[in-house]
Amino acid sequence: MLSWIDGQPAELLSAKDRGLAYGDGLFETIAVTAGQAVLLERHLARLAEGCARLRIPIDMNLLKAELLAFCQQLGDGVAKLMVTRGDGQRGYAPPEPAQPRRILQSAAKPQYPARNAEQGVRLFACATRLAEQPLLAGLKHLNRLEQVLARAEWQDAEHAEGLMLDASGRVIEGVYSNLFIVRAGQLITADLSRCGVAGVMRAELLAQAAACGIGCQVRDFDLAELLAADEVFLCNSVYGVWPVCALQTHDWPVGPLTRKLQAIARDLLDC
Amino acid sequence: MLSWIDGQPAELLSAKDRGLAYGDGLFETIAVTAGQAVLLERHLARLAEGCARLRIPIDMNLLKAELLAFCQQLGDGVAKLMVTRGDGQRGYAPPEPAQPRRILQSAAKPQYPARNAEQGVRLFACATRLAEQPLLAGLKHLNRLEQVLARAEWQDAEHAEGLMLDASGRVIEGVYSNLFIVRAGQLITADLSRCGVAGVMRAELLAQAAACGIGCQVRDFDLAELLAADEVFLCNSVYGVWPVCALQTHDWPVGPLTRKLQAIARDLLDC
Known part of the structure; x- marks a missing residue:
């Protein structure tokens, strides 16, 4: 497996990194197929937005060049990219100027059971x-x-993902996925302005669905509306789309819109 | 400056550490005077509680032995102790068994302006x-x-600390301190069951005040009650107690209970 730090092969980093001290940084998990980063521009755009919001002064051109070279060398697998604010001294005050650190790590593509994509997954109801x-x-x-x-x-292996609500009981996402529901032919996914991770596959599916003329709503919804949905599915940038077939005693069928978006995601991940 | 990882001098750690990946760990910032860790047992107890709540299986005897040796070697300064869940593979699931990592770093005692302890500090009103x-x-x-x-x-150097409220407008703490108010001779500090860091100096001052017969309340209060307080002060395990003299246009006098607790903290930190 590959491990680069600031563009050089390295497996160790400074114990003074603020990523360790405070979680002062961001990451992306990127599917890599035949040396190409899938959804590259969306990953870079989200990272750039995160760096802007946290005021981490990253050189996006350098980062992109390193990422492309890393993916080329990796070939097929998953690239994890972390950007931290770099080393710090004692205290929360960000160093001025900060020297951000770029960390790239590879992993093999995870081998999920084929039934996750075919029959769908059971959601664990997380108390967190x-x-x-x-x-x-x-x-x-x-x-x-x-x-x-x-x-x-x-x-247990019976649950492939967990459902996370916010403190007010809104349905937000999976632990490592975004979640969509389908009602009357419309896609609905949670508003992520209070919590949650705005996944790049979520953004891509919203864009492609809209381009296909499918109605899309980004808004709050609760558990009752989830249970009443016609279809439910999860997505992320590594596995694409998994139908959700069950939560506790409730079942959903795997529906046509889920299959359509699953095919779109598969095309993105395979090419 | 000293830097130990798992008991050995080292300044680099694995880039696969879950402390970096997820902030999956805890820390303590400990004043060290003449080779002794101030409030040692309280620091160890808080860390042990944190490890229990996060289910990080740490060997507290080994950790304590390392910390004592580290402080002996340091002499005078500040010891920062981090415990992480150790290395992980891809994904949030905690590795079983985890091999937690122990990181010790030293710094010189920070040189705060003498006026912070004498005349008190101005609080910045944080929007966060x-x-x-x-x-x-x-x-x-x-x-x-x-x-x-x-x-x-x-x-700016005018503000030594910032005031943090929770999302509901309760007064919680400073950015790197806990906060107390005094009303009618009683100490009041925020309930930290929803957010905030339960500082070891806060715990020690609550215990010592109670032992002196001073009334102590741990409960919610809002900005109006803060502004109406007779005295306001901050504490942490490195600087002890700082009176708060102002927040924006509001002033407080430095009162007798603040001075009493400041003397208690000074005794702890000096010996």
């Missing part, structure tokens, strides 16, 4: 709720203890 | 609010982006 923090909402930052706690709630 | 997450409240975990954002709100 997402806190509402508008200043960080949508970002894929390195403060991920809520996801660690949620993912630790189940160990 | 603390999100409410009961599962993480009280812990000194490594997910500290809120503090990074809050501390980046001011650069």
